[in-house]
Amino acid sequence: MESPHYTPDLSPDPSPSEPARQPLLRRPNLLREIVETALLTTIAFLLINAATGRFKIESVSMQPNLHEGEYVIVDKMSYRLGIPQRGDIVVFSIEGETRDLIKRVIGLPGETIEMSNGIVTIDGQLLDEPYVASPSGGVLPARQLGADEYFVMGDNRGNSKDSRVFGPIRSAAIVGRAWIIYWPVADWGFVPRPVYATGDEP
Numbered sequence: 001m002e003s004p005h006y007t008p009d010l011s012p013d014p015s016p017s018e019p020a021r022q023p024l025l026r027r028p029n030l031l032r033e034i035v036e037t038a039l040l041t042t043i044a045f046l047l048i049n050a051a052t053g054r055f056k057i058e059s060v061s062m063q064p065n066l067h068e069g070e071y072v073i074v075d076k077m078s079y080r081l082g083i084p085q086r087g088d089i090v091v092f093s094i095e096g097e098t099r100d101l102i103k104r105v106i107g108l109p110g111e112t113i114e115m116s117n118g119i120v121t122i123d124g125q126l127l128d129e130p131y132v133a134s135p136s137g138g139v140l141p142a143r144q145l146g147a148d149e150y151f152v153m154g155d156n157r158g159n160s161k162d163s164r165v166f167g168p169i170r171s172a173a174i175v176g177r178a179w180i181i182y183w184p185v186a187d188w189g190f191v192p193r194p195v196y197a198t199g200d201e202p
Contacts, residue, residue, distance in 0.1 A: 053176060055091050055102060061154030061161065062089070062102060064133045065191075071183035072102075072191065076176035083171070084108075084150055087194045089178040092152070092169050100175055103162050104131070107151030115140035115164075118157060128196055131155050140164055150174075 053074040057066050066072070066089070074091050084090060088105045107113035112123050118135030120127040129135075136158040145151060149168035154160025163169065178191045 053091070055100065055178070057102065058099075060159055061156050062104070063156045065089075065131050065155050066102070066178070066181070067187070069184075070181055070187055072178045073180040073182055074176040075179040078177050079171065079174060084174060084177070085193065087196065089191055089193075090150075090152065091175040091178060092173045093175065094166055094169065094173060096166075101161075102178060103152035103154050103160070105150050106153050107145050107149075107163075107168070109145055109147050109149055112142055112144045113140065113151050114142040129194075131194055132157060134158065138164065 053076055055072050055074050057068055057070045057072065060068055084105050086105055086108055089102060090105055091100050091102050093100050106120060106127070107122060114121045116139055118132075118137050120129065120140075132155055134157075138157060143151075145168055148170050150171070151163045151168050153162045153164065181187050181189055181191060
């Protein structure tokens with residue numbers, strides 16, 4: 001007795017084709033994720049770059065608090081929302097200098113600043129300056145600052161080119177406030193703003 005004739009089923013098996021189609025279905029999603037990641041990274045970079053800057057200390061004028069060779073992050077946003085305060089260390093530009101400078105804000109708009117034997121007075125009151133390691137014997141005749149003038153000086157008073165030389169600076173010249181020392185790693189930390197014994201309004 002003959003066995004029944006066997007006819008193989010040559011129709012395609014749908015199951016093997018499924019894994020082959022999955023990468024094709026996932027590829028647009030993967031491409032979209034790559035584009036989104038690149039776009040978000042670019043936006044974050046632009047925002048960070050607009051809000052902050054990097055500055056290298058290239059002089060000894062801010063010793064002993066900032067040292068030559070250190071790098072600091074500069075906060076560019078603070079002075080868009082507020083105004084410089086006494087004790088802030090600011091990065092700014094002045095005409096005739098090829099690079100930005102960094103100094104400490106000492107005199108504020110409208111105040112009268114004077115220095116005798118290295119001792120600073122603001123509106124006739126002595127200003128306590130704990131950040132100055134060795135005051136110089138410099139003399140500065142009394143000078144009243146204008147409505148948008150800031151008097152800046154280096155902490156290393158005996159070796160600093162500052163407002164005693166080039167005069168007060170205006171707010172438009174200020175790039176931002178020194179915020180964080182980020183290099184070298186051993187020096188990492190926030191740049192502190194001092195609390196004056198006489199207060200911010202001597």
